[in-house]
Amino acid sequence: MCSKSLLFVVALALGAGTARAELGAKEDSVEADRQAFSLGSKTSTQTQGYTVHQMTRDGLTLWEFVGADGTVFAVGWQGNAHPDLSKLLGNYFSEFSTTLQTTGRSPGRRSKQVTGNNVVVETWKALRVARGLAYLPAALPAGVTGADLGRQIQ
Numbered sequence: 001m002c003s004k005s006l007l008f009v010v011a012l013a014l015g016a017g018t019a020r021a022e023l024g025a026k027e028d029s030v031e032a033d034r035q036a037f038s039l040g041s042k043t044s045t046q047t048q049g050y051t052v053h054q055m056t057r058d059g060l061t062l063w064e065f066v067g068a069d070g071t072v073f074a075v076g077w078q079g080n081a082h083p084d085l086s087k088l089l090g091n092y093f094s095e096f097s098t099t100l101q102t103t104g105r106s107p108g109r110r111s112k113q114v115t116g117n118n119v120v121v122e123t124w125k126a127l128r129v130a131r132g133l134a135y136l137p138a139a140l141p142a143g144v145t146g147a148d149l150g151r152q153i154q
Contacts, residue, residue, distance in 0.1 A: 050066060096134075119137075
């Protein structure tokens with residue numbers, strides 16, 4: 001693995017945020033995460049057969065997308081830095097990091113999409129704003145795409 005890719009993985013894993021919303025976890029993890037990391041009040045919105053929970057704390061906004069079966073199928077974030085992806089992706093982090101190692105680097109790009117067999121992670125960084133979206137394509141509700149989710153976190 002090239003040193004720049006390794007630095008990217010380490011920077012994402014050690015990011016300044018402390019969000020712990022985990023892909024594939026059940027909906028009760030939303031409140032546990034809010035309390036554990038002192039995130040502000042939670043707002044919930046029902047849309048297209050799923051629920052979006054939004055929480056904010058000191059420059060970090062976190063969205064958890066929960067399907068009708070009660071499972072977190074996507075997580076989005078926006079803040080000063082990317083949150084700790086090892087905690088955010090949970091069991092999917094190893095797949096992400098392995099896929100990242102084999103994904104070519106695009107010099108000058110401020111966005112990156114890493115598509116594994118089970119998880120897609122998109123990250124963007126511009127000026128002082130870091131945004132990202134991680135989702136499980138197989139768990140997306142019918143008629144919903146990753147692009148639909150991305151529009152909800154802008």
